[in-house]
Amino acid sequence: MTLNKPIITIDNVSKSFGKHEVLKDINLEIQRGEIFGFLGPSGAGKTTLVKELVGLDTPTQGENLIFGEKMPSLSLMERVGYMAQADALYGELSARENLEFFASLYGLKGQPRKKRMDEVMEFVHLSGDINKLVSNYSGGMKRRLSLAAALLHEPELLILDEPTVGIDPVLRKSIWDGFYDLKARGTTLIVTTHVMDEAEKCDRLGMIRDGKLIAVGSPAELKENTGSRTIEDAFLVYGGA
Incomplete structure (x- = not known):
């Protein structure tokens, strides 16, 4: 039996800014079709790592492979969706105009573009606000619009940096239901979080x-291996607390 190749291979990756080492000898494989979570406090290195995975940064040592190709690689960008921690939106434009701009970057045109815009706005529960200026959006609405933009081109790999910060619990549950639906369709998702109940929703976790x-x-394995009742307790054990 031949095993499927991992969709992501992180091979001996370290990253330093001057004398400050923010990533230290990271080795990891992420499989196609799983929801993988990076769990850790602010400043742990999660954002630096996912920026490298989408090609916005490069390691000081080691390499990151996506679909078997070394990052950064422009040819892979159409297969990857990325939602940054900071919303990269144009406040002076409406949500519709923002989505039209991002759609044009991915070559979406005509009726397929309109259909896809409607679908992603429905996914994030913003259909009724599509013509509103983004400057009039709340912080949570901006997060949801950023997620919609990342989903526009139906990427095989979706990398989300703190995707539900500022989103109320009811909508957060709805968005996670959507993540499970994407997974069922074969999408691979990587989510960074410092929220313990959100970490529980992932298939596997990497604690940083x-x-x-x-x-x-898996959350169950990490709790079982440490004799912990919660992911938070397991994290404390692994962290040496």
């Missing part, structure tokens, strides 16, 4: 502390 990958496994 001080730039080091301190544990990898």
Whole structure:
């Protein structure tokens, strides 16, 4: 039996800014069709790592492979969707105009573009606000619009940096239901979070502390291996608390 190749391989990756090392010898494989979560406090290195995975940064040592190709690679960008921690939106434009701009970057035109815009706005529950200026959006609405933009081109791999920060619990549950639906259709999702109940929703977790990958496994495995009742307790055990 031949095993499927991982969709992502992180091979001996370290990253330094001057003398400050923010990632330290990260080795990891992420499989196609799973929801993988990077869990860790602010400043742990999560954002630096996912920026490297989408080609916005490069490691000081090691390499990141996506679909078997070394990143950064412009040819892969159409297969990857990315939602940054900071919303990259144009406040002076409406949500519709923002989506039209991002759609044009991916070559979406005509009726397929309109259909896809309607679909992603429905996914994030913003259909009724599509003509509103983004400057009049709340912080949570901007997060949801950023997610819609990342989904426009139906990427095979979706990388989301703190996707539900500022979103109320009811909508957060709805968005996670959408993530499960995307997974069922074969999309691979990578989510960074520092929220423990959100970490529980992932198929597997990589716990990061001080730039080091301190544990990898399913939430159930991580709790069982540490004799913990919660992911938070397991994180504390792996972190040496």
